[in-house]
Amino acid sequence: MTITVKKTEITPEMKKKLGQLAAFIKSQTPLHDNQSLLMSVLHYIQILFGFLPREAMELVSEQLHIPTAHIHGMATFYNYFTLKPRAPYQIFMCKGTACYVAGGARVLDKLKEVLKTDIGENSPDGLFSLNITRCLGCCGLSPVMQINEDIHVRIVPEKIPEIIEHYKQKHKKKNIESTQTEIGGFEHPAQ
Amino acid sequence: MHKMLNIKIDGKPVKVPENHTILQAADEAGIHIPRLCYHPKLPAIGACRVCIVEVEGMKQYPPACCTKVNEGMNIRTNTPNIRMARRDIVELILDNHPRNCQICEKNNNCELQSLANTLGVREFRYEGERKKYNADSSFSLTRDPEKCILCGKCVRVCAQIQGVNALTYAYRGFKSTVMPAFNLPIQDSVCINCGQCTLFCPTAALMEKDSTEEVWKNLHDPEKTVIVQIAPAVRVAIGEAFGLPPGTDKTGATVTALRMLGFDVIFDTQFSADLTIMEEGHELIERIKQNGKLPMFTSCCPGWVKFCEHFHPDFLDNISTCKSPQQMMGALIKTYYAKKSTIPKEKIYSVSIMPCTAKKFEATRPEMNSSGFRDVDAVLTTRELIKMIRQAGIQFEKLADSEFDDPLGESTGAATIFGVTGGVMEAALRTAYEVLTCNELPGIDFKPVRGMEGIREATVEINDMKINVAVLYSLSNVNKILSEIRAGKRNYHFIEIMACPGGCLGGGGQPYPQGATDPLDKQFYQQRAQGLYHIDQNKKYRKSHVNPQISKIYQDFLTQPLGSVSHELLHTHYHVRTPRGITHISEETVSL
């Protein structure tokens, strides 16, 4: 799937990171032309933001004088770069035979409904990404679903809202704890 | 001088310069190696592999377009293995391509189709997954990535010739697609609608946005008076589609065809080109006399205007405020002519026939509504007019000539040459000279501004005043000159800028070159140019200000150049556009 890179919401945190990016670009000296800096700058963005926001690519375009089309081409060529933020909770629903027979398809439908999203996409709140997998190696306990490192077994559709809510609460708690933590201390891999 | 090397192509010994590729060497030896992604004016990228050949001593089949010749090279272009491998390559491309030639716009003009046919592909042997994408369109273009074969010619022409960089290869492998930045609709990109990519695209992946259906609808509507205008460059190219050589003057036959199609009134964009000269000429004189912004740039080319808005907003005040001839004519039809003919302006449907896809966009600019209605309702390219002529079963080759209608059909030779690079400049100089000196121009042709180089300059003396002028085409040339003007390295009073190589005669809406001719072929464009110069030479009037209908319209309606009526109907303004374009200055000049 090719995606359209939309504008990102400019939060104060985002603004701050863009400032950091601008400073980083200024600090670099190109080997021969600006083009030679592009790779390392994109790497920097991927690590700093966790993905390549459009605003960051536009900033690079202006500062390095490289057309946005070209930057976008580069960003999509390498699998290392992602154009969407990675959701903090990665859901993998098993669609292997055993899970399927045990009602996995209905569970998947319920997941789509509760998360308001589709396979391969993020939920609108950006917390979950819904994926399918072929076998998690515990067919005896099917249907099986993995959320980050947790394995959930013998799920029925009715249990889904509760499970999702659990992770939402968990995320809220984590966020409160980490509000004071600074994002600083970043080191660019190339440095 | 390059060293000459001895090589053999298909057993025939040939001498070629050492910097040649195998493909160039073969071309010179009269052997056409099949190709899809190669174009002589663009850097070779070896994307399609259709041009593979056998070279003695080499294990693989090298692509001829990007393999240099070596002393003693023994090349075979037509062995059983090569023929089979080439066919396989084309079959693989076809496998990932929609199979709907019969209902495809590019049917009979498609390089992929004709290559498959020539190579003898007769069945589909590799059934596999096919890419699926949505089509996308702007006011000027349509993009259908499912038909794209990833030859990258559009990406290169847009970057190297036009300096726009609207398109890129994105993703890789099976997902690889050519798209605008961020996969946004092309409407929201820096694309300036010149349509050069549509001339280069071997398939129907990039095409002009079709307006023929809408025009047919209005032609059949008894309530509507359909008025049409034709640009200069159309008349010397339209014949190509009917087997005539480039440059053949088909003005009269085109007028006849338009009448047969049902257009009620037929005017000539050349009339408003004469008017442009009156307005623009006076604007230049005023700018020079009153220390206005200089250099002044021409404004007839909507591709260039949009380019300036995206890429060089600091120069917007340098563009002449004159509307393009198309838009001047549009404004006059629904004001001056509507009044004169007592046809209510809301019942007028105004069409223009242009060599240009950017004109489609220009007609939609919100400010182009002097009469309270759209100045121009629909723009057809030369190619679309050809299609309509065919749809109506008109045998164009057999048509007798007929004349444009009064009063907006009269024009001079100065207006005809608007269609060729340097023409607007020459037309302006012819008038400026006489207006400023009050003497008759000794020789009428300003030869120094003619020619096919992408950057030309001249100094013209009028009344002891030295006027420095330049003529540019291809926007990558414009990037270069503008940066030198900024740096104070160049100093001009007046610059003509056309986006398309060769001027509008090489416009993105012109007929596809026939046979083995490539777009941007110098000789081919020169033939079209000769056609225009020939018409100019044989015109009764050759200077815009002596066009009797021009004098009349100033007397009856406009009062004087740059007067208040002109200001309201014939002049416009420009604005900064996003996304902001990024300019790449290349050292090389793009020339035909």
Ligand code: SF4
């Ligand atoms: S129309 Fe012109 S500017 Fe737009 S993509 Fe094609 S070549 Fe580039």
Ligand code: SF4
């Ligand atoms: S759109 Fe046309 S010109 Fe561009 S890469 Fe695809 S096939 Fe080639």
Ligand code: SF4
């Ligand atoms: S040069 Fe002529 S054909 Fe090309 S974009 Fe400009 S106006 Fe259109």
Ligand code: FES
């Ligand atoms: S023409 Fe040589 S690789 Fe395409």
